[in-house]
Amino acid sequence: NAGVMQNPRHLVRRRGQEARLRCSPMKGHSHVYWYRQLPEEGLKFMVYLQKENIIDESGMPKERFSAEFPKEGPSILRIQQVVRGDSAAYFCASSGQALQETQYFGPGTRLLVL
Amino acid sequence: QKEVEQDPGPLSVPEGAIVSLNCTYSNSAFQYFMWYRQYSRKGPELLMYTYSSGNKEDGRFTAQVDKSSKYISLFIRDSQPSDSATYLCAADNYGQNFVFGPGTRLSVLP
Numbered sequence: 001n002a003g004v005m006q007n008p009r010h011l012v013r014r015r016g017q018e019a020r021l022r023c024s025p026m027k028g029h030s031h032v033y034w035y036r037q038l039p040e041e042g043l044k045f046m047v048y049l050q051k052e053n054i055i056d057e058s059g060m061p062k063e064r065f066s067a068e069f070p071k072e073g074p075s076i077l078r079i080q081q082v083v084r085g086d087s088a089a090y091f092c093a094s095s096g097q098a099l100q101e102t103q104y105f106g107p108g109t110r111l112l113v114l
Numbered sequence: 115q116k117e118v119e120q121d122p123g124p125l126s127v128p129e130g131a132i133v134s135l136n137c138t139y140s141n142s143a144f145q146y147f148m149w150y151r152q153y154s155r156k157g158p159e160l161l162m163y164t165y166s167s168g169n170k171e172d173g174r175f176t177a178q179v180d181k182s183s184k185y186i187s188l189f190i191r192d193s194q195p196s197d198s199a200t201y202l203c204a205a206d207n208y209g210q211n212f213v214f215g216p217g218t219r220l221s222v223l224p
Contacts, residue, residue, distance in 0.1 A: 004157075033211070042120075042202060042216035043158070056211060091157055102148060103212060105157040 003027060004094050004106035005074075012112045019079040019086070021109045025094030032075040033093045033103060034060075034067060043091065049075060082113045117141050118205055120215030129224050133190040137203035137215045140184065144205035144213075147179050149188045152200045152217065161201075162188065193222045 003026035013019050025032050030051055035043040045059040049069035060067065064082075069075040079086055089110050093103035120137045127133055135149075146165055150158035162177035164170045170177045178187040186203050200217040 006157075035214075043212075043214040045211045045213070048211055059211070102146070102160060102163050102206075104160060105150075107157045108155075110155075 004092060004104055006092050006106035006109050008109060009107060010110050010112070012114065013082050014114050015083055016081050019082050019111055019113075021077040021079075021090050021092075021111070022074040023077070023092030023094075023106060024074045025092075026096075026104055029094035029096045029104075031095045032069050033095075034075075034077050035091045035093065037089045037091060037108075039088075046077070079111075082111075084113045087111055087113045116215075117213045118203060118215040120203055120218055122216055122218060124219040124221055126221045126223060127193055129193060129195060129222055131193050131222070133188075133193050133197070133220060133222075135188040135190075135201050135203075135218050135220070137186040138184055139186065139205050139213075141205070141207065141213075142181075142184065143207045146206040147177070147186050148204040148206070148212070149175075149177055149186075150202040150204060150214075152202060154199075158202055195222045195224050197222050 005024040032049045034046040037043050047060045047067045048056040064080045066078045089108045091108045093105045095103045118139045148163050149161045151161050152158045164177050167179050167181040174191045176189040198221045200219050202217045203215045204212045206212050
Protein backbone atom coordinates (compact mmCIF):
# COMPACT_ATOMS: atom_id res chain seq x y z
CA ASN A 1 0.00 0.00 0.00
CA ALA A 2 3.05 2.26 -0.04
CA GLY A 3 2.00 3.62 -3.43
CA VAL A 4 -1.15 5.38 -2.22
CA MET A 5 -0.34 8.67 -0.54
CA GLN A 6 -2.55 10.46 1.92
CA ASN A 7 -2.04 13.74 3.67
CA PRO A 8 -2.12 14.99 6.22
CA ARG A 9 -1.59 11.90 8.34
CA HIS A 10 -3.10 13.63 11.35
CA LEU A 11 -5.53 16.52 11.36
CA VAL A 12 -6.98 18.35 14.34
CA ARG A 13 -9.96 20.61 13.87
CA ARG A 14 -12.35 22.46 16.17
CA ARG A 15 -16.07 22.01 15.80
CA GLY A 16 -17.40 24.05 12.89
CA GLN A 17 -14.15 24.15 10.95
CA GLU A 18 -13.51 22.50 7.61
CA ALA A 19 -11.37 19.43 7.06
CA ARG A 20 -9.70 18.65 3.75
CA LEU A 21 -8.18 15.23 3.25
CA ARG A 22 -6.03 14.46 0.23
CA CYS A 23 -5.33 11.22 -1.57
CA SER A 24 -2.93 10.54 -4.43
CA PRO A 25 -3.64 7.13 -5.93
CA MET A 26 -1.04 4.58 -6.87
CA LYS A 27 0.68 5.35 -10.17
CA GLY A 28 -1.46 4.19 -13.07
CA HIS A 29 -4.62 3.90 -10.98
CA SER A 30 -7.64 5.93 -11.94
CA HIS A 31 -10.19 4.69 -9.41
CA VAL A 32 -10.30 6.12 -5.92
CA TYR A 33 -12.35 5.01 -2.94
CA TRP A 34 -12.79 6.69 0.43
CA TYR A 35 -13.57 4.79 3.62
CA ARG A 36 -14.13 5.79 7.22
CA GLN A 37 -13.03 3.66 10.13
CA LEU A 38 -14.24 4.35 13.64
CA PRO A 39 -12.36 2.91 16.63
CA GLU A 40 -12.96 -0.83 16.98
CA GLU A 41 -15.13 -0.84 13.86
CA GLY A 42 -14.61 -2.01 10.31
CA LEU A 43 -14.13 0.06 7.23
CA LYS A 44 -17.25 1.78 5.94
CA PHE A 45 -17.43 2.69 2.29
CA MET A 46 -18.11 6.35 1.60
CA VAL A 47 -17.54 7.22 -2.03
CA TYR A 48 -16.06 5.88 -5.26
CA LEU A 49 -14.62 8.23 -7.85
CA GLN A 50 -12.95 8.12 -11.19
CA LYS A 51 -11.25 11.09 -12.76
CA GLU A 52 -13.74 13.99 -12.79
CA ASN A 53 -16.64 11.67 -11.96
CA ILE A 54 -18.38 10.50 -8.83
CA ILE A 55 -19.42 6.93 -9.54
CA ASP A 56 -21.02 5.98 -6.23
CA GLU A 57 -21.52 8.20 -3.20
CA SER A 58 -24.08 6.02 -1.48
CA GLY A 59 -21.98 5.75 1.68
CA MET A 60 -21.39 9.42 2.14
CA PRO A 61 -23.55 11.55 4.45
CA LYS A 62 -25.77 13.85 2.42
CA GLU A 63 -24.73 16.97 4.27
CA ARG A 64 -21.33 18.50 4.99
CA PHE A 65 -19.37 15.82 3.09
CA SER A 66 -18.17 16.10 -0.48
CA ALA A 67 -15.51 14.47 -2.60
CA GLU A 68 -13.80 15.19 -5.86
CA PHE A 69 -11.14 13.68 -8.07
CA PRO A 70 -10.07 16.32 -10.58
CA LYS A 71 -8.35 15.68 -13.86
CA GLU A 72 -5.10 16.90 -12.33
CA GLY A 73 -4.10 16.52 -8.72
CA PRO A 74 -5.19 14.41 -5.80
CA SER A 75 -8.63 13.33 -4.75
CA ILE A 76 -10.06 15.51 -1.98
CA LEU A 77 -12.51 14.52 0.73
CA ARG A 78 -13.98 17.65 2.25
CA ILE A 79 -15.89 17.82 5.50
CA GLN A 80 -17.53 21.12 6.28
CA GLN A 81 -18.55 22.29 9.76
CA VAL A 82 -16.99 19.29 11.44
CA VAL A 83 -18.56 17.79 14.53
CA ARG A 84 -17.03 15.52 17.16
CA GLY A 85 -18.67 12.49 15.55
CA ASP A 86 -16.54 13.04 12.45
CA SER A 87 -13.45 12.00 14.43
CA ALA A 88 -12.22 8.86 12.73
CA ALA A 89 -9.55 7.44 10.48
CA TYR A 90 -10.24 8.13 6.83
CA PHE A 91 -8.64 5.77 4.35
CA CYS A 92 -8.27 6.17 0.64
CA ALA A 93 -7.78 3.22 -1.68
CA SER A 94 -7.08 3.04 -5.39
CA SER A 95 -7.40 0.47 -8.12
CA GLY A 96 -6.47 0.24 -11.76
CA GLN A 97 -8.69 -0.27 -14.75
CA ALA A 98 -8.09 -3.96 -15.32
CA LEU A 99 -10.84 -6.45 -14.66
CA GLN A 100 -10.71 -8.21 -11.32
CA GLU A 101 -8.66 -5.39 -9.94
CA THR A 102 -8.51 -5.01 -6.21
CA GLN A 103 -7.92 -2.01 -3.99
CA TYR A 104 -4.72 -0.82 -2.38
CA PHE A 105 -4.96 1.37 0.67
CA GLY A 106 -3.12 4.43 1.81
CA PRO A 107 -1.91 4.98 5.39
CA GLY A 108 -4.98 6.99 6.35
CA THR A 109 -5.69 10.41 7.81
CA ARG A 110 -6.65 10.51 11.46
CA LEU A 111 -9.08 13.33 12.06
CA LEU A 112 -9.68 14.56 15.57
CA VAL A 113 -12.41 17.09 16.17
CA LEU A 114 -12.10 18.95 19.45
CA GLN B 115 -28.10 -8.52 9.16
CA LYS B 116 -24.72 -7.17 8.12
CA GLU B 117 -23.55 -8.25 4.69
CA VAL B 118 -20.21 -9.52 6.00
CA GLU B 119 -19.90 -10.85 9.53
CA GLN B 120 -16.71 -11.57 11.38
CA ASP B 121 -15.90 -12.47 14.97
CA PRO B 122 -14.04 -9.42 16.33
CA GLY B 123 -11.94 -11.47 18.74
CA PRO B 124 -9.50 -10.85 20.21
CA LEU B 125 -7.93 -14.17 19.34
CA SER B 126 -4.73 -15.13 21.14
CA VAL B 127 -2.57 -18.04 20.04
CA PRO B 128 0.94 -19.25 20.87
CA GLU B 129 3.72 -18.80 18.34
CA GLY B 130 3.78 -21.64 15.82
CA ALA B 131 0.06 -22.37 16.05
CA ILE B 132 -2.24 -22.68 13.06
CA VAL B 133 -4.68 -19.78 13.01
CA SER B 134 -8.12 -19.98 11.47
CA LEU B 135 -9.96 -16.75 10.74
CA ASN B 136 -13.48 -16.82 9.39
CA CYS B 137 -16.17 -14.67 7.85
CA THR B 138 -19.68 -15.28 6.67
CA TYR B 139 -21.59 -13.23 4.16
CA SER B 140 -25.19 -12.90 3.14
CA ASN B 141 -25.12 -11.57 -0.43
CA SER B 142 -24.95 -14.49 -2.86
CA ALA B 143 -23.93 -12.08 -5.63
CA PHE B 144 -20.48 -11.61 -4.10
CA GLN B 145 -17.83 -13.15 -6.30
CA TYR B 146 -14.52 -11.70 -5.15
CA PHE B 147 -13.17 -12.20 -1.68
CA MET B 148 -10.23 -10.51 -0.06
CA TRP B 149 -8.28 -10.66 3.16
CA TYR B 150 -6.53 -7.56 4.43
CA ARG B 151 -4.14 -7.24 7.34
CA GLN B 152 -4.12 -4.02 9.32
CA TYR B 153 -1.48 -3.21 11.87
CA SER B 154 -2.35 -0.74 14.58
CA ARG B 155 -2.70 2.80 13.23
CA LYS B 156 -1.78 1.72 9.69
CA GLY B 157 -3.72 1.28 6.47
CA PRO B 158 -5.07 -2.15 5.46
CA GLU B 159 -2.64 -4.25 3.44
CA LEU B 160 -3.91 -6.73 0.87
CA LEU B 161 -2.97 -10.30 1.79
CA MET B 162 -5.00 -12.61 -0.41
CA TYR B 163 -7.51 -12.29 -3.20
CA THR B 164 -9.72 -15.09 -4.50
CA TYR B 165 -12.45 -15.39 -7.05
CA SER B 166 -15.47 -17.63 -6.46
CA SER B 167 -15.06 -20.87 -4.53
CA GLY B 168 -11.83 -22.69 -3.90
CA ASN B 169 -8.49 -22.40 -2.19
CA LYS B 170 -5.52 -20.14 -2.74
CA GLU B 171 -2.18 -20.51 -1.05
CA ASP B 172 0.60 -17.98 -0.61
CA GLY B 173 3.42 -18.98 1.68
CA ARG B 174 2.06 -19.51 5.18
CA PHE B 175 -1.35 -18.15 4.20
CA THR B 176 -4.26 -20.08 2.68
CA ALA B 177 -7.56 -18.47 1.72
CA GLN B 178 -10.62 -20.61 1.29
CA VAL B 179 -14.03 -19.70 -0.10
CA ASP B 180 -17.12 -21.87 0.10
CA LYS B 181 -19.88 -20.11 -1.82
CA SER B 182 -22.43 -22.80 -1.05
CA SER B 183 -22.26 -21.97 2.65
CA LYS B 184 -21.19 -18.33 2.15
CA TYR B 185 -18.11 -18.91 4.26
CA ILE B 186 -14.64 -17.36 3.89
CA SER B 187 -11.58 -18.54 5.77
CA LEU B 188 -7.97 -17.52 6.16
CA PHE B 189 -5.48 -20.00 7.60
CA ILE B 190 -2.08 -18.95 8.89
CA ARG B 191 0.45 -21.72 9.42
CA ASP B 192 3.41 -21.45 11.79
CA SER B 193 2.07 -18.17 13.15
CA GLN B 194 4.60 -15.55 14.20
CA PRO B 195 4.37 -12.61 16.61
CA SER B 196 4.67 -10.36 13.56
CA ASP B 197 1.31 -11.76 12.40
CA SER B 198 -0.35 -9.95 15.32
CA ALA B 199 -2.75 -7.53 13.64
CA THR B 200 -6.39 -7.08 12.75
CA TYR B 201 -7.52 -9.19 9.82
CA LEU B 202 -10.33 -7.84 7.65
CA CYS B 203 -12.27 -9.91 5.18
CA ALA B 204 -13.99 -8.17 2.28
CA ALA B 205 -16.33 -9.18 -0.51
CA ASP B 206 -17.16 -7.58 -3.81
CA ASN B 207 -19.81 -8.04 -6.44
CA TYR B 208 -17.58 -7.35 -9.42
CA GLY B 209 -17.36 -3.67 -10.07
CA GLN B 210 -19.46 -2.77 -7.05
CA ASN B 211 -18.06 -1.61 -3.79
CA PHE B 212 -16.19 -3.63 -1.27
CA VAL B 213 -18.02 -4.63 1.86
CA PHE B 214 -15.72 -5.20 4.79
CA GLY B 215 -16.19 -7.27 7.89
CA PRO B 216 -15.40 -5.54 11.20
CA GLY B 217 -12.08 -7.37 11.52
CA THR B 218 -10.65 -9.96 13.89
CA ARG B 219 -7.88 -8.91 16.23
CA LEU B 220 -5.15 -11.56 16.40
CA SER B 221 -2.35 -11.77 18.96
CA VAL B 222 0.42 -14.31 18.47
CA LEU B 223 2.25 -14.75 21.74
CA PRO B 224 5.99 -15.55 21.71
